Amino acid sequence: MVASSAFAMRAPLMRPQLPLQLGGAAATSSLPSPLYPVAQHARLANRLTHMMAPWDAPTDWFVYGHLHLILALPTLTLLSLSPPLQRANPLQKQMSYAFIVFIVCIGVAQSFIWDSYGASMGFWEFNPDKCTTRDDIAIPIEEVLWLFHHVLKTALYQLKAFELVGVQADRGVPSPELRASVSALLVAACAFGVWALALSPDDTVKCIGLVCAFFAPVWLIIWQIGSQFVLRHANRITIGWFLPGVTTVLIDCLGQQQGVWRFPAQYLSGISEGYLKLDIVLVYMVSTFAVTGTGAIIIAATEELINRRDALGLPPPGPLDVAQYILGSMIGRDLQVADEGSAFEYDSTLAVGLPPALPQES
Numbered sequence: 001m002v003a004s005s006a007f008a009m010r011a012p013l014m015r016p017q018l019p020l021q022l023g024g025a026a027a028t029s030s031l032p033s034p035l036y037p038v039a040q041h042a043r044l045a046n047r048l049t050h051m052m053a054p055w056d057a058p059t060d061w062f063v064y065g066h067l068h069l070i071l072a073l074p075t076l077t078l079l080s081l082s083p084p085l086q087r088a089n090p091l092q093k094q095m096s097y098a099f100i101v102f103i104v105c106i107g108v109a110q111s112f113i114w115d116s117y118g119a120s121m122g123f124w125e126f127n128p129d130k131c132t133t134r135d136d137i138a139i140p141i142e143e144v145l146w147l148f149h150h151v152l153k154t155a156l157y158q159l160k161a162f163e164l165v166g167v168q169a170d171r172g173v174p175s176p177e178l179r180a181s182v183s184a185l186l187v188a189a190c191a192f193g194v195w196a197l198a199l200s201p202d203d204t205v206k207c208i209g210l211v212c213a214f215f216a217p218v219w220l221i222i223w224q225i226g227s228q229f230v231l232r233h234a235n236r237i238t239i240g241w242f243l244p245g246v247t248t249v250l251i252d253c254l255g256q257q258q259g260v261w262r263f264p265a266q267y268l269s270g271i272s273e274g275y276l277k278l279d280i281v282l283v284y285m286v287s288t289f290a291v292t293g294t295g296a297i298i299i300a301a302t303e304e305l306i307n308r309r310d311a312l313g314l315p316p317p318g319p320l321d322v323a324q325y326i327l328g329s330m331i332g333r334d335l336q337v338a339d340e341g342s343a344f345e346y347d348s349t350l351a352v353g354l355p356p357a358l359p360q361e362s
Helices: 002-009 038-051 064-081 090-120 141-164 176-198 203-230 234-257 278-311 319-330
Strands: none
Touching: 064 141, 064 234, 090 141, 090 203, 090 278, 090 319, 141 234, 141 278, 176 203, 203 278, 203 319, 234 278, 278 319
8 A cells, every 4th residue: 555655646657749750649640751751750769669668666765866865975074074175275265166156157057958958859868756857848857956966066076186186296288299189189079979969870879979069169178278287287187077977977877777767778889887888977977077177277277376476475366367377378378477497396285375374372
């Protein structure tokens, strides 16, 4: 009786209406419309068949909200035991807050677009019995909240990585050849993404194409603006990228196993090991780096400029100085300040520019 009541209380599964060409209630013919080529008709029929397939969920009680709770546990632990920005000076805090506001606004908006597009195209599906769905948006409410959750979590991890891991100050900037090669590779990825989504008849490249079309341009912008900081801060960027990226991939596998969402095989490359699918790993890791890379540029530029000016006895920079410093890196300008010389190095574990501590009473 308990199980029956639980099923009765859940929202009914809304089945998509079949298009006229597929034998819907108002269909006048079982033949494909001239507007629907046979190949497109077959793909649509296959997609609708998969959408109407029953969900294989081992439990009824485990829903999308539980995934949010599991994902939040490491972040809440980090915030309670060692919150970021404890050793940051006022400018570093100001720029870090600006980064968080910027990446939440831009990152969530961009993620909402590609996530909704992927869901509307059938690249991924959500179990309506385990999510809160609305007719006016393509993704569940929990998925929208997931976008905020993922972006904020990644931003916090990147801030903490810069605080805990030292800079590799003896490393230089990428060579012009390396910068040009990486830029060309990202441009090619952009072109592949557009081709895969808009022109390719092969459905198995659609998911990877979505990643390339939406995130290769973001990576290209990050590389063009911040490539001069990559080698010096590579270890910090890597940690700030992999920790949230890998944890999110693992949560995704749990979501698949619990029947919260699924990924139709027709849109995937087929390279997988159980619930670990290459295409979906790319979705999470590439989107995570979009947040990590943006934060790394802002935090690294702020830290470097503070230390460069402090080494020369110059007054601390302001937000506008940091913006000009980042712009200078984008156009390939030498980042040296005044006459510091090319051998400038600094210790990122030392607090610079902090107000003097008040004397302690004995």
